[in-house]
Amino acid sequence: MPVSFAVVNQKGGVGKTTTTVNLAAYLATFGKKILLIDIDPQSNASVGFGVDRQKIERCLYNVLIEGLPAEEAIVKTSIANLDVLPSTPKLAGAEVELVSIEPRETRLKQALYNLKEPYDYIIIDCPPSLSLLTVNALGAVQEVIIPIQCEYYALEGISQLTHTLELVRESLNPELKIRGIVLTMYDHRTILSAQVAEETRKYFGPKVFQTVIPRNVRLAEAPSFGQPIIFYDPGSKGAAAYENLCREVLGDGHAQ
């Protein structure tokens, strides 16, 4: 039974895709077999691994709406141990189409139940909304990882997010836990970052990962080359931070 995470936060631009892509890549290089699922119609995570959306015929849309077996939409990446179940913009249509399919909240859970391939981890990149696609992701995983950008608006949405997790626990997935909170885009030069980090630790306590992801332009450059940071610039501060986060997630205590 694979360990499964959804990377979720309805606030936009907080580092969900960057965290999903880079955590998945480091876990793969540590020898874990990874399935990354892109349930965001923007398909940034697919692009972040160099998947060409124009060439994709079958994607998560076909799995959720037409019942295509997940295996038939999964693509290999250039990274050993790392497969992607990609999305394309047509997934945006699934939001409305899912409303009239019963049961609409567990389509993804059912699709993953029948997966034959033995993955160690399944990681799902979510869109910036608490919509049916995100609910499908929350219904299909054991834990969530919540990136929080070190800025003011990012704090505002936390109570909405924890409320949604509560609703999902009551109706869909009683075991859903918070695996951890990742502070992202931390800028050591600004008081704002320090204040938000402090507030977040007050709210979530030990749930906040020790590793803090700094603002680092190399992380923003890597997607334009279709590569995770470990291949684009393994010596950068961004790469070191995501490597540390990976060690923390693995729980082997080697986080520096």
Added chain:
Amino acid sequence: MPVSFAVVNQKGGVGKTTTTVNLAAYLATFGKKILLIDIDPQSNASVGFGVDRQKIERCLYNVLIEGLPAEEAIVKTSIANLDVLPSTPKLAGAEVELVSIEPRETRLKQALYNLKEPYDYIIIDCPPSLSLLTVNALGAVQEVIIPIQCEYYALEGISQLTHTLELVRESLNPELKIRGIVLTMYDHRTILSAQVAEETRKYFGPKVFQTVIPRNVRLAEAPSFGQPIIFYDPGSKGAAAYENLCREVLGDGHAQ
């Protein structure tokens, strides 16, 4: 007949709320009467003007779903000439509820049609999705302003956005135009910013505003004080940029 804009981009965290709040504030101080509508359930724009969501009994949700007259949900801000039609998290429920109301795409347009107050400008802050709430905003305005963050993923979503605008023109609002593209969070130290700015100008040509909004931490600090930048730090680079943008929007050619 007021001039109306929707500030829209389904990519998250690109500066939609920051642009809406600060453009509205400068237009108001230039003497224009402004109605800012917050159609994002995150209600960041409401918070950006110091609106206390806990104290709000009636919001855009009541207008869209229960047919409450817009005037009854509009609140005054501490800024003369600037009113806000706020949202609260319960607006997130409207996405699903709107699906079963006919006509579901023009609820906002109808609500604004009956407005008695003579506003010069109506500006709508949209959520990071191309959902029914965003479609309602696109159906209710004459023009859109599109903030584009100077980063790679922001470019990826442009074709999806222009495709959605096309669909809205065909079915809901034939006159919908692009008022302009605003380049945001431009960091003069990175090649990435320059590359994205160049690509965006290639794609949109003269539609890109001359004014480029720089990355400026004062813009990120201002919301925690419930103030637009003109009051929080009028001497900052962020304030100067939004003042220039306002002049460009007013079309008086004084943009420096």
